[in-house]
Amino acid sequence: VVSVVTVLLAWTFLTETEIIPPSYLASPAEVVDAGRRLFGEGFAGSSIYAHTYASLQRWWVGVAAAAVVAVPFGVGFAWSPRFRYALTPTFETLRYIPPFAWVPVAILWFGPGLTAQAMVVYIAAFPPIVLNTWQSISSLDPILLKASQMLGLSPRQVVSRVAVPTALPGILVGIRIALGNGWMALMGAELIAGNQGLGFLVVAGQRNTDLGVMMFAMLMIGLLGALTDVILQRIAGWLTRWRRGLEAHG
Amino acid sequence: MWSSPLVLGVAATAAFIGIWQVVADLELVSPLLLPGPGEIWSRFVRMWTTPYQGNTLVGHTAASLRVAFTGWGVAAILGLPLGIWIGWSRTARDIVMPIFVMLRPIPPIAWIPFAVIWLGFGVTARSFVVFLSAFFPIVLNSVEAVVSIDKVQYHAAANLGATPRQTFRRIVLPTSLPILLTGGRIALGNAWMTLVAAEMLGATAGLGFTALNARRTLDSDIMFVAMGVLGVFGGLISLGSTWLERKATPWATRFEAGSGPVQ
Numbered sequence: 001v002v003s004v005v006t007v008l009l010a011w012t013f014l015t016e017t018e019i020i021p022p023s024y025l026a027s028p029a030e031v032v033d034a035g036r037r038l039f040g041e042g043f044a045g046s047s048i049y050a051h052t053y054a055s056l057q058r059w060w061v062g063v064a065a066a067a068v069v070a071v072p073f074g075v076g077f078a079w080s081p082r083f084r085y086a087l088t089p090t091f092e093t094l095r096y097i098p099p100f101a102w103v104p105v106a107i108l109w110f111g112p113g114l115t116a117q118a119m120v121v122y123i124a125a126f127p128p129i130v131l132n133t134w135q136s137i138s139s140l141d142p143i144l145l146k147a148s149q150m151l152g153l154s155p156r157q158v159v160s161r162v163a164v165p166t167a168l169p170g171i172l173v174g175i176r177i178a179l180g181n182g183w184m185a186l187m188g189a190e191l192i193a194g195n196q197g198l199g200f201l202v203v204a205g206q207r208n209t210d211l212g213v214m215m216f217a218m219l220m221i222g223l224l225g226a227l228t229d230v231i232l233q234r235i236a237g238w239l240t241r242w243r244r245g246l247e248a249h250g
Numbered sequence: 251m252w253s254s255p256l257v258l259g260v261a262a263t264a265a266f267i268g269i270w271q272v273v274a275d276l277e278l279v280s281p282l283l284l285p286g287p288g289e290i291w292s293r294f295v296r297m298w299t300t301p302y303q304g305n306t307l308v309g310h311t312a313a314s315l316r317v318a319f320t321g322w323g324v325a326a327i328l329g330l331p332l333g334i335w336i337g338w339s340r341t342a343r344d345i346v347m348p349i350f351v352m353l354r355p356i357p358p359i360a361w362i363p364f365a366v367i368w369l370g371f372g373v374t375a376r377s378f379v380v381f382l383s384a385f386f387p388i389v390l391n392s393v394e395a396v397v398s399i400d401k402v403q404y405h406a407a408a409n410l411g412a413t414p415r416q417t418f419r420r421i422v423l424p425t426s427l428p429i430l431l432t433g434g435r436i437a438l439g440n441a442w443m444t445l446v447a448a449e450m451l452g453a454t455a456g457l458g459f460t461a462l463n464a465r466r467t468l469d470s471d472i473m474f475v476a477m478g479v480l481g482v483f484g485g486l487i488s489l490g491s492t493w494l495e496r497k498a499t500p501w502a503t504r505f506e507a508g509s510g511p512v513q
Contacts, residue, residue, distance in 0.1 A: 097481035
């Protein structure tokens with residue numbers, strides 16, 4: 001805590017005395033002022049709410065779409081070796097193309113907007129969900145499945161009572177990584193093209209040499225990313241609460 | 251025959267490329283939006299010799315690799331000592347960690363506009379952004395590498411008369427080296443990914459620049475060539491560094507299938 005305060009004081013001192021010129025770094029007061037302006041009149045054509053909403057919407061639409069397709073994909077990888085063999089070369093080739101390299105394609109196909117930005121998020125979010133789903137399904141204990149079958153559960157019950165709960169933590173880890181990747185990819189995509197969103201706000205601040213806005217937008221980006229991660233961890237913890245007792249016993 | 255990974259993989263991929271080619275030939279999708287694989291391939295071959303925006307494909311690739319490895323190298327040179335220091339000293343941890351926790355959630359990409367303000371549109375600005383993306387995993391893994399050394403073993407070795415050098419080789423290195431290498435590998439992956447975004451914002455050479463510029467001029471085949479090369483090098487970097495890591499530290503227990511998340 002002391003060190004954070006020291007950094008903040010040093011930041012205030014260096015910027016207020018203009019040892020670091022204001023064109024290089026905004027002072028804390030300017031950042032606060034930029035925040036006030038953003039919440040009041042907005043910046044670059046939209047209010048801060050509209051920018052934040054645009055980013056969050058693209059982010060969640062992209063990750064949700066990725067999850068809807070990638071989870072069945074991962075299950076397919078785990079259950080059918082043929083399916084996996086057939087798709088592995090394509091999947092592995094595409095996986096190594098950095099998500100940002102898709103930005104020009106996304107813009108070319110859809111023009112800057114929700115669809116193009118969500119597509120970049122989708123591409124960044126897809127592989128971790130597939131890989132983690134695959135891994136958690138294929139590591140299901142076969143003895144556990146057979147035992148539950150033998151103890152009289154119907155196939156449907158085996159899936160809903162045994163397979164889903166045991167695989168869920170792994171899938172949720174994949175979604176968490178996907179959210180992190182997606183947020184980063186989205187910020188890149190918004191920096192490169194578009195006219196709304198928090199990433200765009202950073203560039204708009206740069207273009208108007210309004211460093212307060214730039215830094216405020218960066219703070220928002222960091223905050224929202226961290227906040228979502230915490231919330232998701234809470235949800236994951238709640239969904240897999242049955243594990244708590246087990247872990248305590250080793 | 252239809253259960254062999256090789257046969258199935260090759261057949262499915264060939265079918266995929268074939269369908270793509272047919273779609274392109276029949277112009278079901280405008281070639282402006284999605285050129286066929288044949289067209290992309292012939293452009294790829296031509297780009298070896300014909301310069302695009304002042305550089306051949308080799309020149310752009312070299313420019314990208316240079317920036318990625320410069321940023322990563324500087325991150326390793328600064329990050330390793332810092333991480334080891336934080337790992338050794340509680341005071342250092344108390345001073346630096348809060349600042350880290352504060353800065354870490356901000357994606358390195360978001361620093362690009364700042365890099366442009368501070369350093370202009372040049373190799374330095376791009377290398378700086380790449381540096382940021384590689385710096386955090388290297389520092390955090392260096393901290394982890396020091397912290398994970400077994401203190402009891404360490405002191406026992408010293409008490410039993412091991413020289414500092416022996417202690418280092420037998421106790422410190424075996425546990426910490428794998429963690430350090432993992433940090434380096436993750437950092438290199440981040441570096442390559444971040445590089446692309448950095449090259450799209452203020453650059454005059456490089457694969458990311460090529461891809462974005464080709465969209466503006468609607469040379470979509472060039473765009474896909476740049477993406478393909480980015481993917482190939484991304485794969486090479488990832489597989490190569492994983493291989494090196496295994497060769498260098500064969501004793502380390504890796505994540506086996508079914509344990510731990512996949513990035």
